[in-house]
Amino acid sequence: MAWPANQAGSKDKAIPVKFIPSAYLPATLPYLCRNLFMNWRHFIILLQKEFLLEFRQRYAISGIVLYVFSMIFVVYIASAKADISPKIWNVLFWLVVLFASINAVVKSFVQESGARQLYYYQLAEPVMLLLSKIVYNTLLLLVLSSLSFVTYSVVAGNPVKDAGLFWLTLLLGSLGFSIAFTFISSIAAKANNSATLMAILSFPVILPILLTLTNLSKFALGLMPPLATYDRDIINLLAIDGILVTLTFVLFPFIWKD
Amino acid sequence: MWWKILSVVLVLYALSIGLLIPLKPGVVRVSPETATTGQALTLQVFGYNSYFSKSEPGQIRVWLEYDSSRATAAQTIKVLNDTTLEASFQLPPYLPKGEKSTLLTAIVDHPTDGVSLLPNALKLIQDTAFLKSGASVSSMVSDSAWTLQPIDNLHVIKDFSFPYRNVIYESIRNTYYHVPMWFVLMFLFIASVWYSIRYLGKPDPDFDRKAAGYAETGLLFGFLGLFTGMVWANYAWGKPWSNDIKQLMTAVALLIYLAYFILRRSFDEPEKGARLAAVYNIFAFASLIPLLYIVPRMFASLHPGATGNPAFGSEDLDNTMRAVFYPSILGWTLLGFWIASLRIRYQRLHDRSHGLD
Incomplete structure (x- = not known):
């Protein structure tokens, strides 16, 4: 099964493809589902590959873990070891998670050489490749943010009142960060100054997610007025995630073919 | 041609009528x-x-x-x-x-x-x-x-004058210049995204030029909207920047488009840059929707119609204001597209003279 964009973009073959957006975009979701159903083995293999790669390059993940630890201590010591109020705790925690996430995800496309990417391109559907990376990065970020939470609680105290909600926030946060950062890193990896580009491209895009997350974790910390409810925030977050994930799957094949 | 003349007429109409008509007592x-x-x-x-x-x-x-x-x-x-x-x-x-x-x-x-x-x-x-x-x-x-002394027999004067509002007074006229900037920005960004989508379908450099030209002009109107808003805020809220949620989200939206221009220029091959910029443009536009329409509803704002309404309610305008406001939107929109078309033509000639087309 051919992804329609593969033909549309190739110059040398010069197959004239008439571009009809109304016929093109709505067809994407059924295509995705069919693709997922038929190629789930690709997905499993690619996911295994991600884990294997991480295991072989243990220094990379160790580096990120060390980064998280150092950052938490720097944050705590820079705040002059003052009693960190729950409000400030919330802000600092999400900053730590944000920077840890961006550093953990940026390598997902940069680390593999162009030749190897060409090899993947011939073997796998681009959508499956992206999906495996997103799922892998979500798990990675979930581990990293749990680690940050545990370390941060040891150093700066644990003001969390509603643990269940807080872990849900962490899960949703990892998912949102993973979708946005994985996609942006696939763009940034194509450029020469990928680290700078990664930051400037992703920070504005991640902001709605970050705002909703800090809001949600304020509920978990008991900082909200007693009658306020958080259903709206969760729905907003899922809606933003939904928009982003649909877009990344539609747009990724265009980045991938080179 | 006719729409260029119309844009000038409408903008001049909005400027003169909007500034000359007196306020109600x-x-x-x-x-x-x-x-x-x-x-x-x-x-x-x-x-x-x-x-x-x-x-x-x-x-x-x-x-x-x-x-x-x-x-x-x-x-x-x-x-x-x-x-x-x-x-x-x-x-x-x-x-x-x-x-x-x-x-x-x-x-x-x-x-x-x-x-x-x-x-x-x-x-x-x-x-x-x-x-x-x-x-x-x-x-x-x-x-x-x-x-004992009921309020009755009030006099209602019908004439062409703008409503008097406490706190903002004469600055109510800024409605005709500040608010249309956001309409123009939205229309131009929609045009930009449209050409980015078309570029992904058919990699014609002209689509890329159009996407970039509309985005640039949209950015210009974004800055104009931000500055007219800051002038107004300085008068009505006491300071030009008060970290109002809409000010913050607008600033972030402009950052997204500045990042788009950085991305365009950070590739050696123009074709590759154009394709990735088109992808980012679509992605950025989609994240602009929550920035401008979902997030501001979650927080208190100093803007009118703050709770549950992204702009302002129908009660904020009366018929005299509508008679200036809607022509003003149309006029500035046409002017925006005119500026963008000039920018695109300039870029096309520039590319041709450098052999890039």
Whole structure:
């Protein structure tokens, strides 16, 4: 099964493809589902590959873990070891998670050489490749943010009142960060100054997610007025995630073919 | 061609009519601002754009309104000049519902200017000396003191003038210049995304030029909207930047598009840069929707219509304002597309002369 964009973009073959957006975009979701159903083995293999790669390059993940630890201590010591109020705790925690996430995800496309990417391109559907990376990065970020939470609680105290909600926030946060950062890193990896580009491209895009997350974790910390409810925030977050994930799957094949 | 002329005509119309038409008369403030019940009060009322001396002194009426059915009227009125008058009240001894204090609305009505009012003009405090002499307040409250002088026969003047609003006064005219900037920005960004989508379908450099040109012009209008907003905020909120959620989200939206231009130029091959920029443009536009329409609903804002409404409600505009506001949007939009088309033509010629096309 051919992804329609593969033909549309190739110059040398010069197959004239008439571009009809109304016929093109709505067809994407059924295509995705069919693709997922038929190629789930690709997905499993690619996911295994991600884990294997991480295991072989243990220094990379160790580096990120060390980064998280150092950052938490720097944050705590820079705040002059003052009693960190729950409000400030919330802000600092999400900053730590944000920077840890961006550093953990940026390598997902940069680390593999162009030749190897060409090899993947011939073997796998681009959508499956992206999906495996997103799922892998979500798990990675979930581990990293749990680690940050545990370390941060040891150093700066644990003001969390509603643990269940807080872990849900962490899960949703990892998912949102993973979708946005994985996609942006696939763009940034194509450029020469990928680290700078990664930051400037992703920070504005991640902001709605970050705002909703800090809001949600304020509920978990008991900082909200007693009658306020958080259903709206969760729905907003899922809606933003939904928009982003649909877009990344539609747009990724265009980045991938080179 | 016709739409270029139309844009100039409409923008000139919005500029001239929007700046020249006067505001309706209003009440700026009253003095003193607090009083106690039972007092003989001489209230100075300061008008704005008002012509008190054009009406016969007997025709001017002033009330202090408690609610729609309760008010107390001035007994004598002395006009000092066109914008100042003195109204003498004999305030009732008790507040209607036995409160300790309440805020009253000042209402001025006369044939020349029509009716104008100032909400929360006067704080009326219950005089405790009355309370000591008798039993509980509720038994002594008599409604008749407040309902004897109803507000009626108000004069409504129909002419072409903009509504008077306290706090913003003349700056209400900025509605015709600040708000259309956001409409133009949205239209231009939609055009930009449209050409980015087309570029992904068919990699024609012309689509890329168009996407970039519309985004650049949209960014220009974004900055104009931000600056006109800051001028307005400096006047109405006291400082140009108050970290209002809409100001913040707008700044972030502009950052997204600045990042788009950085991305465009950070590739050696123009074709690759154009393709990735097109992808990012679509992605950025989709994340602009939550930034501008979902997030601002979650937080309190200083903007009008803050809760649940991204811009302002229909009650914020009256028909005179609509007669300038809608042509202004159309005019600025056409002007925006004109600027963008010039930018695109310039870029096309530039690319041709450098052999990039």
